[in-house]
Amino acid sequence: MDLRARLRRTAMNLPAVLVVTLPGATELRLETEAEVRRRGWPVAGAPAASDLLVVCGVPAPQDAEWLDSIERSMPQPAVRTVVGDRGHVAHALDQARRELTDGAVIVTPDSAAPGHGDVHDRDAQHGGPTSEDHHAAHFGRDGHGHQQPPDHTAHMEQADHQGHAGHMDHMGHDMHAMGEVAGLPMAERADDRDELRLDQLHVPIGPALPDWPAGLILRLALQGDVVQSVEVDHLPLPPGPRLPFWDEPWLLAAQGEDVSKGIAARRRCAAHLDSAGRLFAVVGWEDVAARCRRLRDELLSGASRQAIGDELRRTLHRVRRSRALRWSTAGLGRWPADRGRAAGVTGPALAAGGDAYDRLRMWLGEIERCLGDLDDAEPLPSDDRTGPRGRLDGPSPPSLALLDVLPELLTGAEFACARIIVASLDPDIDELVLAPVSGAARA
Template sequence: MGTPAAADLLLVCGVPAPEDGEWLDGIEWSMPEPALRIVAGESGRIAGALDMARRDLIDRTVTWHRADVADEPGAHEHGDHEGHGEGHHHDTHHDSSPPEASDDQGDQGPNRHRMDHGHGDHAAHSGHEGHEHHQPADHGPHKDHMDHAGHDGHMGHMGHMGHEMHTMGQVAGLPMAERGDDRDELRLDQLHVPIGPALSDWPAGLILRLTLQGDVVQDVAVDHLRVPSVHRLPFWDEPWLRAAQGEKVTRDRAARRRCAAHLDSAGRLLAVVGWDDVAARCRRLRDEVLSGAPREGVDDDLRRTVRRVGRSRPLRWSIAGLGELSADRARAVGVTGPALAADGDAYNRLLMWMSEVERGLDGLDDARPLAPDDRTGPRGRLDGPRPPSQALLDVLPELLTGAEFACARIIVASLDPDLDELALASVSGAAHA
C-alpha cells in the first residue's frame, strides 16, 4: 500500500511503546473510514488477528453504509436506526480516547478500533469523534468532506508524508504556507512538511522535516523515533559484531548477510523509482540468500538481475545526478562503506550495491571462519567513532537541500540508513569490540 489514504487496515507488529501513540494515531487518521488499527503483540497471533480484522472491517463497512443511508433526508421516517453501533460484536474497552472526548459523542456513528490481538482483547477508539477538525458536529458519523476530497488532492498527498504539519496556521484543517526568502532573494511561500516515520520503502522510524518553497527543498531537519536500547545486535551487522566478540562465524554467513542487505536496499530504491518488477525480484533473491539457498540455485538469477539494472538507460536517466556525494566529501563527514566507494550519485550507489552482491557470491557456502578483525558491515565500518548509518543521516541535509521534492525519497533510498545501528553504542562491546 503506497499511502495510508489507500489503506483500510493498520497492522502494528509488536507492542508499541507509549511514546509511539502520537504517530500511530496520525497514520490512522490519514486512512479513510472505515479504518481499523490492530496490534499483534506476538508473531503467532498475526494470522488470527488478520482474520478478525477482516470480519470487523466487513461489519464496519455495512454499518458505515447504513449510517450514510440514515443521514439521507427522510431516512429516519422509515425507522432505520439499527445500523448505528453495529460491528462492535467483540468485547471492547475505551483505553485510548483523547481527554477532550465526551460520553455524549459516542453514538455519533461507528468508531475507529484498536484491537490488541497480542493480548487477546479489542480496544475501541471511541473518542476520536471529539476532535473538531476531524469530526464536525454537523456531519454525523462522516469525516470532514475536506478529508475525503484530499485523497486525490493536497491533503491526500500530505497525509502519507507524515503525521503532523507545523505551520503558522490552519483553515478548515488545511495547513497554510508561510513566506520566506528563496535562493534568488524573492519572498515565496514556505510549507513545512514532515516525511515519515512510517512509509512504504522508507527507512523505518526516520522523520525528515522539510521546508519547501514550491517543489524545492530549502531546509532539512533529520529526526527519528526512539531507538530501543535493548541488548541485541542490529540484524544486518550481526555476523561481524559476533565475530568481533569472539564468536565463531563462518564467511558464508557474513557473505549472505551482506548480499541480502544490499539486495534489500536495492529493492527499496528500485521500488521508489517505480521499477516494481525488478524490486520484487531483488526481494525474492534476498529471501532466498538469507534462507541458505546454495550458490548454484541463485547464481544465474542474481547475475541476470545485476546486468539488467546496470544496462537500463531509463533507470540511469531517472536517478543520475541525484544526491551527489563525492568520495572526498563522504570521507570528510565520516561516511564509509558503499556510499564512500560509489563516489557519486544515487545511480552510482545503486550500481555499487549490485556490484557487491555479485562479488559476494564467491563467499557463499564458504565454511571458513570470518576474521575477528573484519569490521566492515554492509553500510560501513563498525569500529568507528559512530555507527555507519549515523554518518549517512548526518549527510542527508546537504544532499537534500536544493533538490526537488519528488527526488527526496530517491536520495534517501539511495543511502538507506539503518536506524537499528544507532543503538550500537548501547550494545556492550559492539562498537569498539
Template sequence: MHGGHDHAGHDMGVVDGLPMADRADDRDGLRLDQLHVPLGPALVDWPAGLVLRVALQGDTLQEVRVESEGSASPYPPFWNEPWLRALNGERISQGESARRLCAAHLDSLGRFFAVTGWADMAARFRRVRNRVLAGADAAELRGLLRPLIRRAERSRTLRWLTTGLGPLTAEHARHLGVTGPALVADGDAYDRMRAWLDAAWHSAAECDDTEPLDTAQVIGPRGRVDGPVPPSQALLDALPGLLEGAEFAGARIIVASLDPDLDELAHKSTAGMTHG
C-alpha cells in the first residue's frame, strides 16, 4: 500500500542527503532521532504546489509546516470556474455547476483511492470523471457511479485503512473557516471520503438541470468561493493539527482526504494585486 512513500524512507540515517537533526524526546520519554524532511511539491497524487516541512521521530510526525510553491495566476481555478463566472454576472445553469462539482469530487476520490493503494478503483473513478466532463447525461452517470459507490462503501479494508485518520469535527472545521465537504463530513478521512461519494452522487443527478444557478449558493467543491479567503486556505490551515502526532504511513491519506486546490490561492493572489 505505501510503496510510494519512498520520499521519507525507512533508513533514518540519510534521506536525499538531508542531515539528521538533534535528538528529541518522543511520547514515551525515549531519545529518538528527529529527521526534518520536505513532502512535495512533486509527488504522485499530491496536491500540486503543496510542500509540507515535517519533523519525524520514528514514524511519527512531530511538527508540520505548510508551504506552497507556484506563482500567481490570472486564470480562475478550473474547479471553481462556474461559480466565479456566476458571481461576475454570467448566466450559469444548475447543471453546469453540478457537472463541475461532480467531476471535482470524482477527481478527489481518484486521488484518495490511489493513495490508499486501490489503483483499480482510482482508475474507475477517473474514467467516470472524464465522462462527466465529456457531457454524459445524468442517467448514464448515475448508472456508472452506483456500483462504484456501493463497492467503496462495502470495503472493509478501506474502512480499516482510513478510519481514525485526521479527525476533524464540524465545530473545529467551522472555527478554521472550512465550508465544504470536510465540514459536512464531521469526522475522519473515511468520513470525508463518504461525503465526497454522497456529493458526487447527488450532483450527478443534477447535471441536466437547465435552471439558472442561484448565486446565493456559490459553494464549490471545497467550499464557498465568495468568502474573504479561498476555501482551500482553510483546508491548509487544518493540516498541521491533523498531521502532528499522526504516523507517517497515514499522512498522505490525511492530505488526500482534504485535497486542497492551491490554484485557488494563486488566483486569489492575482485578484489581491489587481485590486490592492
C-alpha cells in the first residue's frame, strides 16, 4: 500500500456523511444525526462531497433509481447503508466505515477498468457515469448546499438553487416534456406576467436535499428567477400504522395513554428547535443551526430545565438580536392570518401570520414557553390535541394545510427565496398518515 492509499484509508476513518430521510423515518434521522455528531464525522451537503450515504427508512422499490443516482455521483470509494430500525444506527455506521476503509484505494486510469471493484462494475453496467451524475455532482456552489452566513449575504444565490435543482433532474420525476440536449433540460417559452414571451424552465426540487422536509417534492416553473407555478408532491408514505413522531404525545393521550405535560412540552420544544435549525441552515447560519440540533437532541434525551435552560436562552437571545437574519427572512412568504385560516392552517403558522421571520419568531416564543414546563409531571389532558404544527383533531392534519398554501406563497417569489419560505413552514410529510385519503391522493 503506497502513501496515498494509506492517507485515503486514514481519511475514511472520518467519512463525510450524507443523510437522506424517507417519510416516516424522523426518529431514525434524529438518531443518525446525533450519532454522527457524537463520532465527530463531518456532514456533507452534497453527493460530490460525501463518502457515506445513510438512508433513514426502508426504501420502496420505486426509490431505487434516484438513490442509485445519488450513490453514483459520490466520489469513490463510496458506501450506502440503510437504517431501518431504532437502535441499529451505531452498528450500521460501524459496518459502513469498515467497508470504506477496506475499499479505500486510489483510483487510477488502469484501476478504473471494469472488474476493479464493485463501484466500477456498477458504472460499467450502467454505461459509465451519465449526465445525471453530472447534475448530482453540482449540488451546490460550495459543495455544501448552503450559502455564506447571513453576515456576508442574506439570500441564497440563484446558481446555488440551480445546483440543488439539477441534482433532482434525474430522480425519477418527469420534466414536463422539456427538450433535452446531451441529457440537459432546455427551456420552453411562455408568457410572463407582462405578457412577454420568455424562457420557462421546469425544475423539480426534492426529495433528497439537505435541510429539506423529508419526502417533499416541488415542481416549479421558472421564468428568469421568478417562480411562475408550483406543483406539490411527495414520496409515498410507508405502509402500516405509524404515529407521526412529533405529534406522538398528543395522539397517545387522545388514545387514553398516560402522557405528562412535561413530555409534551419537551417534544414541542424539540420540534421547533428542529424546524428553526433547518431554517438557520438554509440561510447559512451553520453554527446556530448546529447548536439548535444539539439542544434538540439533549431535550429528547431527557435533559432537565436546569441543565439546558441557560444555553437555550442565550441561543434565543442571539437569534433575536441578529439584524442580518431578520433582513434575510423578512418579507418572504408573507400572507395574512385570515387567508391562512381560510386555508385550514392552524398552530404557529396561523398565529404568526406575516412572513418567514414572523413564523421563526413564533417558534422561538414557543420554545421559551415550553422550557418552563419540561419537568411538569401532571398528565396531559386527553382533549389537548394541538401539536407543534397545529390542531390534530381537525378535518385534516396541520401539514396538509401547509402543503396546500405552498403554491400561493411560492408563486411570484424569487427562486433564491423558495427554500427559505419552505423552511419557514417546515411541513411534516409524516403527518399525512392522519389523513389516509388525502395523503394517498398526493402520493
